[in-house]
Amino acid sequence: MLKRLFLLSLLAAAGLTACSGPGTNSAAHPADDAAGASLARLPYIGERDVRPRADGGPADTVYATIPAFRLTDQAGQVLTNHTFAGRAYVADFFFATCPGICPKMQGELLKVYTKFAADPRVTFLSHTIDPGHDNLPVLRDYAQRLGIADARRWHFATTGAHGEATAKDTVFQLARAYFTAAEPNKLAPGGYAHNGTLALVDDQGHIRGVYDSLNPTEVARLIEQLPVLLAEIDARKKGAAGR
Amino acid sequence: MALLAPGLAVLAACSSPNRPVAENGQPSPATAAEMNLLARHDSLMAKEDQLFSLKAEINASHSPAAGPYLRGLAAADAAMMGWMHAYKAPDSAATPAVRLAYYQQQQQVLAGVSRQFRATMDSAALFISQHPEPAAPAAPIPSK
Numbered sequence: 001m002l003k004r005l006f007l008l009s010l011l012a013a014a015g016l017t018a019c020s021g022p023g024t025n026s027a028a029h030p031a032d033d034a035a036g037a038s039l040a041r042l043p044y045i046g047e048r049d050v051r052p053r054a055d056g057g058p059a060d061t062v063y064a065t066i067p068a069f070r071l072t073d074q075a076g077q078v079l080t081n082h083t084f085a086g087r088a089y090v091a092d093f094f095f096a097t098c099p100g101i102c103p104k105m106q107g108e109l110l111k112v113y114t115k116f117a118a119d120p121r122v123t124f125l126s127h128t129i130d131p132g133h134d135n136l137p138v139l140r141d142y143a144q145r146l147g148i149a150d151a152r153r154w155h156f157a158t159t160g161a162h163g164e165a166t167a168k169d170t171v172f173q174l175a176r177a178y179f180t181a182a183e184p185n186k187l188a189p190g191g192y193a194h195n196g197t198l199a200l201v202d203d204q205g206h207i208r209g210v211y212d213s214l215n216p217t218e219v220a221r222l223i224e225q226l227p228v229l230l231a232e233i234d235a236r237k238k239g240a241a242g243r
Numbered sequence: 244m245a246l247l248a249p250g251l252a253v254l255a256a257c258s259s260p261n262r263p264v265a266e267n268g269q270p271s272p273a274t275a276a277e278m279n280l281l282a283r284h285d286s287l288m289a290k291e292d293q294l295f296s297l298k299a300e301i302n303a304s305h306s307p308a309a310g311p312y313l314r315g316l317a318a319a320d321a322a323m324m325g326w327m328h329a330y331k332a333p334d335s336a337a338t339p340a341v342r343l344a345y346y347q348q349q350q351q352v353l354a355g356v357s358r359q360f361r362a363t364m365d366s367a368a369l370f371i372s373q374h375p376e377p378a379a380p381a382a383p384i385p386s387k
Contacts, residue, residue, distance in 0.1 A: 100281045194291065
């Protein structure tokens with residue numbers, strides 16, 4: 001419960017700081033400033049490391065990124081961090097036989113997907129936390145029942161496509177990485193993999209928003225903030241192309 | 244969009260803790276029993292994170308005595324997932340009495356899983372406190 005309250009406080013704080021003006025967290029990527037100086041920015045969420053520069057210039061702030069992963073989706077496609085490089089994605093954790101919050105969580109994520117289904121700049125990634133049961137046919141069936149025909153747009157992925165003995169350990173580590181990265185208090189009780197949280201990840205693997213899928217206001221906030229992130233990514237790409 | 248409609252219909256048909264409160268404001272006994280059951284399920288699923296954290300800590304201890312504790316945690320996890328895979332909520336055509344009986348019976352099963360979680364996790368936590376993770380080797384002191 002404490003963790004839940006903390007997460008909700010964090011979500012509220014993220015909402016307050018979202019869309020702040022230029023300069024917010026921009027130290028993370030100084031090279032982006034020229035391209036995105038006039039854009040609203042979502043906050044960078046999670047741990048940060050300040051690294052002095054050898055040339056004596058202003059220190060760089062380096063934000064946590066999603067750790068390296070290797071998954072397989074319902075189409076048998078292997079997914080790594082590289083698969084999502086250069087694009088935003090929304091991530092969550094679920095399992096096919098979940099009788100509790102998962103149906104509602106995936107239903108809310110479906111609303112977000114529906115809004116952005118035709119936008120190739122954003123994809124969706126749902127990780128099963130039951131890799132022993134949710135094999136590729138189960139994931140395919142789950143996707144089909146949700147109405148997702150194109151696995152490239154919404155990946156339902158497993159860490160255990162080849163019967164890996166540590167598949168479940170791996171996906172729980174990954175869940176902690178997604179959501180502890182968004183939460184400084186690591187002593188808070190668990191629930192990372194099953195708390196209904198949606199994470200918005202940018203083109204460089206940074207978490208830029210966390211949203212409670214069980215709260216319609218939070219889901220609306222995700223729908224509102226996704227274009228802000230997409231505009232930032234577009235500006236970054238234009239800036240890189242212009243250099 | 245047409246493709247999404249069937250999916251939405253399926254989702255709407257799924258059980259959910261936020262579902263079914265009678266229009267007069269009070270859930271029926273069967274619905275209340277279902278909500279209590281799913282609340283216990285969600286609570287146990289939150290503990291799954293802790294279970295896997297404990298497992299990772301025990302593995303990191305590299306203790307030869309870790310086996311029984313790892314097997315205990317694995318058994319608790321298997322019990323939870325086994326319950327989930329076997330759970331089949333009665334359909335809406337079932338009588339209220341049948342639904343209530345099923346949820347009450349499942350509540351008893353899940354109470355057993357809950358006790359198993361508590362016992363194995365308490366044991367694992369005690370083991371970890373007695374077998375802390377070995378400290379990383381200190382950096383060699385440069386010789387003068």
